[in-house]
Amino acid sequence: MTDASNDLTMAHTTAGSAARAPGAGGAADVAAPVRIRVSNLDKRFRTAGDGVVAVDNVSFDVRQGEFVALLGPSGCGKSTILNMVAGLLDATDGEMAIDADPVVTGKVNRKVGYVFQRDTVFPWRTVEGNIGYGLEIAGVPKEERRRKVERAIEVSGLAGFGSSFPRTLSGGMRQRVALMRTLILEPDILLMDEPFGALDTHTKLEMHKTLLEIWERERQTVLFVTHDLGEALTLSSRIILLSARPGRLKEDFEVPFPRPRDAVSLRETAEFGQLYSHIWHSLGEEFRRTKAE
Numbered sequence: 001m002t003d004a005s006n007d008l009t010m011a012h013t014t015a016g017s018a019a020r021a022p023g024a025g026g027a028a029d030v031a032a033p034v035r036i037r038v039s040n041l042d043k044r045f046r047t048a049g050d051g052v053v054a055v056d057n058v059s060f061d062v063r064q065g066e067f068v069a070l071l072g073p074s075g076c077g078k079s080t081i082l083n084m085v086a087g088l089l090d091a092t093d094g095e096m097a098i099d100a101d102p103v104v105t106g107k108v109n110r111k112v113g114y115v116f117q118r119d120t121v122f123p124w125r126t127v128e129g130n131i132g133y134g135l136e137i138a139g140v141p142k143e144e145r146r147r148k149v150e151r152a153i154e155v156s157g158l159a160g161f162g163s164s165f166p167r168t169l170s171g172g173m174r175q176r177v178a179l180m181r182t183l184i185l186e187p188d189i190l191l192m193d194e195p196f197g198a199l200d201t202h203t204k205l206e207m208h209k210t211l212l213e214i215w216e217r218e219r220q221t222v223l224f225v226t227h228d229l230g231e232a233l234t235l236s237s238r239i240i241l242l243s244a245r246p247g248r249l250k251e252d253f254e255v256p257f258p259r260p261r262d263a264v265s266l267r268e269t270a271e272f273g274q275l276y277s278h279i280w281h282s283l284g285e286e287f288r289r290t291k292a293e
């Protein structure tokens, strides 16, 4: 690796990034290769009773550079799908592939980064120690690690907090640490499970800004789980709507808003409002089905 390529991928603004970008409006580039393929996926959990069907015959593709939101009510199987794609959980039936290689449960794929639903920073490590953890495990030399961590701290708005411990940070700051700990490993496929779910509205918007800035520069291939329609519309290029449990694929929406997007002013546009209410009807039905159970 040259010195220049040692910088965080997120700092690059090269033609290489542009080449793997989808259309400027955020629409999928149909010529782009499929990075994540999910085919006829089923998941049934054994329980003391009859068992739970969490996922029922779900199929979708995510192409290079797409930002896809997996949207659905609580308990519809979103985390279950993501865990299977990440190889953390066996499927009952169906197939998943990353770059056409079948996903093998328990086998780490270095192309894939995962940001978990829960706050998973290590309380005994400082911000720097947390962000640099994966690099340390990978045996990246100290000086290179220091440079990358410094850059990640700057990009994520954590300047001045490098030697702070997580207990002294706000929830939003901890979530930035968790995000950077994954991004610093430069995965070109990102799986994110409601990473901002526990944050208040204002902090969430701040995180959306940070993530949009990084993603619009880098165009990683992203599968982002959420039950927040506003969040899905702000960030994604496409929304896959799941039904209430068992999670089935209900609809697939393009999100054509131009990029770069501003997380705040986008929400004030008529186009945002129109697409919000269009999808809301469909999502609302599933929320009601969840409540009626």
Ligand SMILES: Nc1ncnc2c1ncn2[C@@H]1O[C@H](COP(=O)(O)OP(=O)(O)OP(=O)(O)O)[C@@H](O)[C@H]1O
Residues within 6 Å of the ligand: 045, 046, 047, 052, 053, 054, 072, 073, 074, 075, 076, 077, 078, 079, 080, 081, 117, 227, 245
């Ligand atoms: N290990 C498990 N054993 C039994 N049932 C499980 C297990 N994990 C998940 N489930 C069930 O599978 C269903 C889907 O769970 P999952 O966590 O995927 O939902 P989710 O869509 O991510 O919800 P949320 O938005 O609340 O995070 C739920 O009914 C849940 O109770």
Ligand SMILES: [Mg+2]
Residues within 6 Å of the ligand: 078, 079, 080, 117, 193
């Ligand atoms: Mg979940």
